[in-house]
Amino acid sequence: MSGEVAGPSWQPVPRARAHELVIAAIEGQILAGTLTVGDPLPPERDLAARLQVSRAGVREAIRVLEGQGVVRSHVGSGQGAGTFIAALPSTGLTRFLRLHVALGNFDLDEVVESRVALERTSAALTARHAGPEDLAPVTAALEAMDEPAIAPETFNLHDTAFHVAIAWAGGNRLVAEMTTAIRDSMRLPLQAAMRQTSDWAQVCAELRTEHHAIHTALADRDADRAAELTEAHIRRSYAVLFPR
Structure with missing residues (x-):
């Protein structure tokens, strides 16, 4: 119909990359108080399964959060191994x-x-x-x-x-x-x-x-x-x- 004003044009939004979803999930747990300083994150395989993302996405998220000082990782086996919420995120x-x-x-x-x-x-x-x-x-x-x-x-x-x-x-x-x-x-x-x-x-x-x-x-x-x-x-x- 002539003179009709066109409505907004909606385009599909890109899906977030896997590591961004992992970061958002971890941030959500920290903000909710369910993860605090010194708490361990689930093992890589478990976290990937819980969030339904690839293990590569989890690894990338951990690298980003380590760079930001939010988490620290210790390789190896035993009680001290794993990824933990950092004590000095400042x-x-x-x-x-x-x-x-x-x-x-x-x-x-x-x-x-x-x-x-x-x-x-x-x-x-x-x-x-x-x-x-x-x-x-x-x-x-x-x-x-x-x-x-x-x-x-x-x-x-x-x-x-x-x-x-x-x-x-x-x-x-x-x-x-x-x-x-x-x-x-x-x-x-x-x-x-x-x-x-x-x-x-x-x-x-x-x-x-x-x-x-x-x-x-x-x-x-x-x-x-x-x-x-x-x-x-x-x-x-x-x-x-x-x-x-």
């Missing part, structure tokens, strides 16, 4: 977040705002709860940055260690892992920006001063001041190193 989280940021999936403003949110929290937590032993790695990184005529690459290494140490001293592992990932992903861009600055000695001196002020606030257990100084430092350093 390694996979850090790796993937680091790669996503490094590949440019987030612009610089998003990185800055994320760092501010994370590191304000870390600074406040550290000021409230960390003792001298917890602050030791922060102090060590601070002292390393005070080396005269320090090269930008070396400064950036200790600068990263300073911020990451504060994150870990705060006691929130998720915040610390995310902070570590973001800092690692920005290592090369920050090094390049430091090398290209017109007066590295002056910029370095200003960054040192800000780091020392943050350290003092942490040692004084002044959570509000530590958070404010941390935010100001992050925003200013990006403004100086990445001028618009």
Whole structure:
């Protein structure tokens, strides 16, 4: 009939590959709480039969999940052999977040705002709860940055260690892992920006001063001041190193 509007054209959707179905099934068990850290997965043959997929699909799924840090496998026989839910899946989280940021999936403003949110929290937590032993790695990184005529690459290494140490001293592992990932992903861009600055000695001196002020606030257990100084430092350093 003339003038009739055509309806949507539906096309068959591709079937998921076998290993994706296996991954989805394992993720579902983890999210439901029926698989927890240290629990074994069924043997490859059993898992393939239960999910009605090929053993090759199960093997591929296990390889992917191992790469993500979700499972760990031990070959051989006996009680310790098999595939288990990993105790430290945060390694996979850090790796993937680091790669996503490094590949440019987030612009610089998003990185800055994320760092501010994370590191304000870390600074406040550290000021409230960390003792001298917890602050030791922060102090060590601070002292390393005070080396005269320090090269930008070396400064950036200790600068990263300073911020990451504060994150870990705060006691929130998720915040610390995310902070570590973001800092690692920005290592090369920050090094390049430091090398290209017109007066590295002056910029370095200003960054040192800000780091020392943050350290003092942490040692004084002044959570509000530590958070404010941390935010100001992050925003200013990006403004100086990445001028618009």
